[in-house]
Amino acid sequence: MRAPRPKVALAAVAVAALAVAGCAESNRDEGSSESKKDTLVFGVAGDPKVLDPSLASDGESFRVSRQIFETLVSAEEGGTKPVPGLAESWTPDATGTVWTFKLRSGVKFHDGTDFNAEAVCINFDRWYNAKGLMQSPDVTAYWQDVMGGFAKNESPDLPPSLFKSCTVKDATTVDLAFTRVSSKVPSALMLTAFGIHSPKALQQYDASNVTGSATDIKYPSYATEHPTGTGPYKFKSWDVANKTVTLERNDDFSGGPKAKIKTLIYKTISDENARKQALRSGDIQGYDLVGPADVEPLKGEGFNVLTRPAFNVLYLAINQKGNPKLADLKVRQAIAHALNRQALVDSKLPPGAKVALNFLPDTVEGFNGEVTKYDYNPEKAKQLLAEAGASNLTLKFHYPTEVTRPYMPNPKDIFELLSADLKAVGINVQAIPLKWSPDYLNATTSGSAHDLHFLGWTGDYGDAYNFIGTFFDRPKDEWGYNNPALFEKFKKADTTADQAARVALYKELNADIMNFLPGVPISHSPPALVFAKDVTGIKASPLTDEKFETAEFK
Structure with missing residues (x-):
């Protein structure tokens, strides 16, 4: 993963953290302990670049997108092996170049539209037929890392595309064809960059209309205000000034039990010590990238420190x-x-x-x-x-x-x-x-x-x-x-x-x-993340692909 923020004074960060935790704090003041436990604020080291994972290459963007989108192939919880995601199974033909994916039925996007084989092909056709700035390696880095080029390459530096075509067989069956056998298929399809989007939302918000220049990229509103997938959480808001992204539980999630926590907030706190202070004061309920020297002290204080395998x-x-x-x-x-x-x-x-x-x-x-x-x-x-x-x-x-x-x-x-x-x-x-x-x-x-x-x-x-x-x-x-x-x-x-x-x-x-x-x-290096003493249910992932829908307060 690319792979990807300003360092500020500790006091300033603490004030910001307190301000942003206001929604959680107001829940605490408003009444029952039940409402108090409906929101988890998670501290991260940097802002996301963009919320359309197809256009992202940094870890902070993917961290948020993983909760909003599902992929055809998923990673086993706590591991790296491919397991069913939006696809229940996949099999190659005799040549190893055409893969048939059987899809989950009854899945809906966050905007209420149906997930089906046609939606899968619309997504792959969007990526494959990218034009203009969408062919910049700064915009579609992961497509290019995995698939190479596009239907019509606009730069002589781009290689031929590994991807060839997507064919709808029936509502729950799709064929993905490739130009050659590749070690990347099907494992690479678990990448968050291959999250499946609502075709309706892609069209409604002109999702591929990336403008500006290679040094000043302007993303369409879909990528910052309307990301629409099938995942356990739905996008609610991105408050750039307060450095927070807020997600709400998707009560129609079909990929497993619905999330136990209603509201998930990602809060950027660039300074490592400020993240630690915010956890200890209760302004956040977890954070990533725990300093090596802080692992044992936080464990000793009773916090739930999870260490990822070194991957x-x-x-x-x-x-x-x-x-x-x-x-x-x-x-x-x-x-x-x-x-x-x-x-x-x-x-x-x-x-x-x-x-x-x-x-x-x-x-x-x-x-x-x-x-x-x-x-x-x-x-x-x-x-x-x-x-x-x-x-x-x-x-x-x-x-x-x-x-x-x-x-x-x-x-x-x-x-x-x-x-x-x-x-x-x-x-x-x-x-x-x-x-x-x-x-x-x-x-x-x-x-x-x-x-x-x-x-x-x-x-x-x-x-x-x-x-x-x-x-x-x-x-x-x-x-x-x-x-x-x-x-x-x-x-x-x-x-x-x-x-x-x-x-x-x-x-x-x-x-x-x-x-x-x-x-x-x-x-x-085995990086660590930490949660409050009463937060359980999350398993550390070597891919940083932690499942927040399983988190709960105890």
């Missing part, structure tokens, strides 16, 4: 276009040997974090424990730099501000440790701090101005391609290299239908990546 990676990216010296493998190897990753894990990450050997965690099939390893060895780093004629190297090192991510609890602390390691072997570091969104993300994933930066990824589903394919299967500005042999091997892995053979190719790819060393995998 992410933090990495240092090395841009080979940014500085010609970085195209030299010995320089990249020197950087890897310079970094004391174990010290970073021990001092800055939560219990259970570990140094990364691959760009994916060891719980994913295809992990390879026999890859080339780069132990902490400053003397070897100095030697490699000397051999490359780069002993006086100066690198621009970008790092993000005003953000907390599951794989990256405190970016400034991480930057300081990594830059100190680099300086210790003679690499001069020019620090370039940038606000996370959009400045940092734009600067590091496009252009060639950056030399080093760190980013991370939380997996979307349990296939190796979702990690290493997302990073390395084609040329990308983030890394600034062209490696046709590597790209071709990725294509082979993705089109290999046999699971055992595909896993073997993933292991080879992990070895190739660590030999080529486009960057350095740093760590895998």
